[in-house]
Amino acid sequence: MTRLRLLVLGAGAGGGVPQWNCRCRVCSLAWEGDGRVIHRTQSSIAVSLDGEQWLLVNCAPEILAQIKANPQLHPRPQAEGAGRHSPIASVLLTNGDIDHIAGLLSLREGQPFTLYATEEIHDILRNNRVFDVLAEGVVERRAVTLEAPLQPLPGLEVRVFPVPGKTALYMETPEMEIGAVGQATVGVEFLSAEGSIYYIPGCARMSEALAERLQGAAAVLFDGTLWQDDEMIVAGVGRKTGHRMGHLSISGPDGSMAAFQSLDVGRKIFVHINNTNPVLIEDSQERRMVEAAGWEVAYDGMEIRL
Numbered sequence: 001m002t003r004l005r006l007l008v009l010g011a012g013a014g015g016g017v018p019q020w021n022c023r024c025r026v027c028s029l030a031w032e033g034d035g036r037v038i039h040r041t042q043s044s045i046a047v048s049l050d051g052e053q054w055l056l057v058n059c060a061p062e063i064l065a066q067i068k069a070n071p072q073l074h075p076r077p078q079a080e081g082a083g084r085h086s087p088i089a090s091v092l093l094t095n096g097d098i099d100h101i102a103g104l105l106s107l108r109e110g111q112p113f114t115l116y117a118t119e120e121i122h123d124i125l126r127n128n129r130v131f132d133v134l135a136e137g138v139v140e141r142r143a144v145t146l147e148a149p150l151q152p153l154p155g156l157e158v159r160v161f162p163v164p165g166k167t168a169l170y171m172e173t174p175e176m177e178i179g180a181v182g183q184a185t186v187g188v189e190f191l192s193a194e195g196s197i198y199y200i201p202g203c204a205r206m207s208e209a210l211a212e213r214l215q216g217a218a219a220v221l222f223d224g225t226l227w228q229d230d231e232m233i234v235a236g237v238g239r240k241t242g243h244r245m246g247h248l249s250i251s252g253p254d255g256s257m258a259a260f261q262s263l264d265v266g267r268k269i270f271v272h273i274n275n276t277n278p279v280l281i282e283d284s285q286e287r288r289m290v291e292a293a294g295w296e297v298a299y300d301g302m303e304i305r306l
Contacts, residue, residue: 002049002155004192005305006199006221009056009066011298012040013225013274014099016062024235024276036282038299041066042099043201043272045221046073046088047156047190053089055152057188057199063103069301086111090152092144092160093117095185095202096124096168101131108133114140116152118160118183124171146183157191161213164204166246178246179204185246194218194306201272204246206259217265218306221298224270227251227277227286235276250279250290257293266306271298 010016017040018027030037042060054073060066067073067088075085090113093100101124107113115134117125122143125131134141144150150158165185166178187200187210195218203210203223214220225247232238242249249255250270260268270290273279278286279297290297 003194003305004156004190004197005048005051005303006190006197007046007048007070007072008221008271008298008300008302008304009044009046009070010041010060010062011271011273011300011302012042013272014042014097015275016041017273017275017280019275022237022275024237026278026280027275029281030275036284037280038282040273040280040300044100044103045199045271046070047153048072048087049153049155052087053153054087055156055158056088056091058094058100058201059091059103059107060099061102063106066300084109084111086113088113090114090116092152092158092188093121094188094199095165096121096171097202098168098170100201101125104131105133107139108135110135110138112138112140114142114152116142116144116150116160118146118186119143120183124168146186159189159191160186161189163187163200163202163210164207165202166204178243181207189213192218192306195266197221197304197306199271202246203248203256204243205248206256211259211263214260214265215263217263219267219269219304220260220265221269221271221304222256222260223247224250224256224273224277224279224297226274227279231274231276237276250277251286257290257295261293267296267304268294269296269298269302269304273297 018030044058
């Protein structure tokens with residue numbers, strides 16, 4: 001099996017780091033140019049086997065800046081008369097959040113690619129006419145079946161599976177269930193010769209089924225949105241807890257660090273990190289704690305090759 005390359009295009013949560021209207025502790029350091037806080041765009045990754053064709057997993061609002069920052073995704077010279085090209089062959093969505101779908105609107109310039117998502121997420125796109133800019137006959141939309149094998153690129157073996165989560169913010173209803181398992185929030189498993197790599201940018205809780213799945217993984221890129229559940233409330237920038245937003249916090253007895261302690265995972269990497277999260281400050285106590293527990297904190301441009 002060919003060796004898999006995974007490129008982190010964006011490691012931040014919704015809004016990125018710094019957020020455009022925020023002066024929390026982390027954002028203040030970022031605005032002031034403090035080198036302890038690296039700027040991060042909103043979460044997405046790119047995966048390839050050959051470096052020629054790439055799969056995007058999620059499509060952030062900053063996708064154009066992410067492409068510019070990563071030469072692997074630049075269009076390449078073509079034969080005379082063929083003015084357009086992109087190594088991006090397909091896109092896979094893990095949920096319908098704005099930070100994961102808004103970038104699709106920038107991929108509208110008549111470039112063929114295949115868009116993979118669950119039927120529930122495809123319905124969100126179909127019901128919003130603005131996504132019709134992804135012209136029928138140019139962008140092929142394919143529904144994924146949970147737990148079924150998928151090949152979004154030649155030779156790339158992928159499995160999409162349900163993760164405890166919630167529906168996107170703009171789709172919320174009074175009857176919604178936080179931590180529901182279904183088509184609204186999914187994770188992705190990439191099978192490689194060196195073992196499975198998992199990408200789970202959103203997760204509301206660690207279920208027994210998810211823990212069993214991740215046992216023995218070569219690498220897991222996992223939801224690192226908040227350090228503590230009431231973080232945004234304490235910072236004065238929001239009124240919702242992490243649980244209410246559908247995210248498992250890093251710290252505490254019920255947090256992700258505790259949940260992973262008994263799991264044999266080769267590399268543990270936090271992604272989708274909110275601008276308020278103190279682990280983004282490189283010399284913070286919280287950063288030292290996650291590193292002491294064997295975790296890495298993802299950054300834009302981070303490349304993973306096992």
